[in-house]
Amino acid sequence: MGCYDCCMRCLGGVPYCSLVATLLCFSGIALFCGCGHQALTETERLIETYFARNLQDYITLAYIIQYFQYVIYGLASFFFLYCIALLAEGFYTTSAAKQTFGEFRSTMCGRCLSSSFIVMTYVLAVLWLLVFAFSALPVYFFYNMDATCNTIDVLTETPASINQLCVDARQYGLLPWNAVPGKACGMTLSNICKTREYRMTYNLYIAAFAGAGITLLALLTYTVSSTYNFAVLRYLGRKGIGARC
Numbered sequence: 001m002g003c004y005d006c007c008m009r010c011l012g013g014v015p016y017c018s019l020v021a022t023l024l025c026f027s028g029i030a031l032f033c034g035c036g037h038q039a040l041t042e043t044e045r046l047i048e049t050y051f052a053r054n055l056q057d058y059i060t061l062a063y064i065i066q067y068f069q070y071v072i073y074g075l076a077s078f079f080f081l082y083c084i085a086l087l088a089e090g091f092y093t094t095s096a097a098k099q100t101f102g103e104f105r106s107t108m109c110g111r112c113l114s115s116s117f118i119v120m121t122y123v124l125a126v127l128w129l130l131v132f133a134f135s136a137l138p139v140y141f142f143y144n145m146d147a148t149c150n151t152i153d154v155l156t157e158t159p160a161s162i163n164q165l166c167v168d169a170r171q172y173g174l175l176p177w178n179a180v181p182g183k184a185c186g187m188t189l190s191n192i193c194k195t196r197e198y199r200m201t202y203n204l205y206i207a208a209f210a211g212a213g214i215t216l217l218a219l220l221t222y223t224v225s226s227t228y229n230f231a232v233l234r235y236l237g238r239k240g241i242g243a244r245c
Contacts, residue, residue: 018090
């Protein structure tokens with residue numbers, strides 16, 4: 001066998017779908033965890049500076065933010081290891097299905113392991129769908145805040161009306177109802193929207209939301225490619241018909 005044939009055979013065993021999903025998963029998790037962690041830190045700073053004067057008013061929020069940051073550390077570690085395991089499983093199932101390495105075949109233990117990964121990835125995708133929806137909440141909050149600021153900028157010639165335009169952090173559950181001031185109105189709110197901290201936090205939440213979407217796409221790609229390979233191993237493996245995922 002020549003060098004070209006050997007290289008083509010090796011490339012034929014590469015699980016391209018799993019490889020693409022792994023790259024998507026790594027990039028999505030890096031975006032979600034990195035931007036989400038920094039966005040939470042900036043959110044605490046914004047609340048402390050503009051919406052709460054007393055430490056006791058936002059101490060609960062500070063603990064919740066710290067808790068979510070620890071969760072982010074755990075998610076980053078878990079997905080890094082899990083994506084590597086899924087990529088290895090993709091190499092195994094693709095090589096077995098395509099019979100890339102001669103007499104190499106799938107075993108009963110291997111098929112059980114593949115089916116376990118399929119179920120785990122499917123459950124993880126459903127759970128991550130909830131994370132994806134949850135990550136849209138801060139984007140919604142900052143979008144409403146930005147829209148209110150734009151309205152204030154349009155109505156700057158009528159100060160009496162713009163003072164009635166407010167964003168109340170207490171309505172979103174970020175602060176208790178007895179927090180002072182708890183809200184920002186009029187030109188005060190407009191000035192907040194023009195700060196670097198606000199713009200950076202808004203963009204970070206958008207990036208984290210996009211990262212969650214990329215990760216969800218990666219998990220769905222894993223599920224589809226793994227299910228396809230498993231079906232080929234079970235029904236068509238003995239006939240030598242191979243998978244390409």
